[in-house]
Amino acid sequence: MxxxxxxxxxxxxxxxxxxxxxxxxxxxxxxxxxxxxxxxxxxxxxxxxxxxxxxxxxxxxxxxxxxxxxxxxxxTQYFFLNRPVNHGEVNLSVDDFRKRKPKQGRRYCPEEFYLKLEIRKYSLNTARIYISMFENFMNYYSKEEDLMRLSEMEVKKYMQHLVNQGKSDSYLNQALNAIKFYYEVVKEMPNRFYDIERPIKREPLPKVLGKNEVLAMIKVTHNLKHRCIISLLYSAGLRRAELLNLIPADIESERMMIRVRGGKGGKDRYTLLGRQVLDDLRDYYKKAQPKQYLFEGANGGRYSPTSIMKIVRRAALKAGIAKRVTPHMLRHSFATHLLESGTDLRYIQVLLGHNSSRTTEIYTHVANTNLLGIKNPLDLD
Structure with a gap:
């Protein structure tokens, strides 16, 4: 042949x-x-x-x-839609946005925009960002403006408007993603705006805590529920949304593993369960008896992201840590400390749920593994 x-x-x-x-x-x-x-x-x-x-x-x-x-x-790579659908188990509903009371003179996202977000199972956080960003774009132009008639030049002018407002690189990227979502996914015109420049990607090093700092945060947190939250964020390398999505059945004590469902990109994975954390979780479960999620609000339902942030910041202040600590810093610290203890980078990649090893490799720049053996020139004889 x-x-x-x-x-x-x-x-x-x-x-x-x-x-x-x-x-x-x-x-x-x-x-x-x-x-x-x-x-x-x-x-x-x-x-x-x-x-x-x-x-x-x-x-x-x-x-x-x-x-x-x-x-x-x-x-046809620039022509046909070829983006992965989020296969997460949690179905998205944006009914709260649909039911908003209209404000005079303001345009809202069309129904097809909402439907595409739901059908493709985008995360609620991404949906909120896309809706907000695209509505800002829509309302930059007059109500009579046909969005399909806008060219790349109009989109570039809008992006320049955001730059002049002093918006961050992250904001600019989110705004462009929302605009491209409408034209390329909703209207099924992939890469229509393929020539629009994005901000130069910056690669700041992750901010991490020392292990003693993390242990101090856990030690000063006397509320059992709060201590479990801080311990899990660090010892399992969880993202805040992943922590909030946990249910009691995800804690697999026999295997000393935690099942993370619907992580970033809708991916499931397993991560580590610490022995001390398990003991605290058992005590917490007996006292709180959560009905659906492992961590719930006062009236039931998933615990709020804001509450997690407050718990972490309060613990950091009580532990005497001057720097501004976030939940994600505990995840960064998890990865860095594993690397410093000799854990293979490939295993850390799996535990974090990274698609690419390049994402995980950034921790090699903050880990002190190879630096401790270098003698400072001031200390040379």
Missing amino acids: TIQILDRSIALKHLVIGGSRFIGIKFYPDKVIQAMIKSLPGIGWSNFFQMAVLPNNPTNLQEIFDRFKGVAWVN
Whole structure:
């Protein structure tokens, strides 16, 4: 059997010209490709995009595939939606946003925006951010403005407006993600705004605590529930949302493991369960007898993220720690201390639930493992 290797290729992209949707065809100069593109019915050229263009409809799309089959590879990575769906067990509902009382002169996200968030099971936190960010974008323009007619230039002007307001890099990225979500996921036009610049990605080192500082925080926390929360954040390397999502059955005492359900990206994983933490958890469970979640509010239901933050900060102050401590610093400290004790980076990656080892490798920059053996020049004889 002979395998045919195509050395010619074209790339399809989503374009909007004069408010209408077009298929952009990008290609490198080639007499065969040029002749075939010119023969496509209804073909045109966009000087602005420097691409051949066809009205975006199923007939024209199929015509492209039929014409170039066996002649050139049709690259559709910028054209078809190809994003993973969150497979988490918790179904998202954004009914609270749907039921908001309308304010005069303010636009709200369309129903299709809400539906796509729910169907793809985005986390509630991500949904809140996307809704808020996209509504800010919508209301930057007049109520009569057709969002589908906005070009890359309009989006860039809005991003420049945010920069001039002094918004952080994180805010800018979230705003652009929300805008791209509407056009590329809701309207199914992937990478329509592929040429919009993002802020240069900064890579600050994670802030960590010393082990004695963490132990001091646990020691000064006399409330059993609060002590269990701080201990779990540190000893299991949990994110705050993962801690709040725990149910009693996730504590697998026989295996000394904790099952983390629906972590970042909807992934499940297992992490460590400490012996001292287990003893405290057993005492806490007998006294609190939570009905659904391991940690619940006064009236039942999942404990609030704000309460977790307050517990951690209060413990840090009582322990005499001057720096501003957050729940995520305990997770960073977990990873760093494991690395310093000689745990293989690959195991730490699994415990943290990182997709890439590159994400975990950042802890090598804060761990003192290789630095302690270096003699300070002031101490040299």
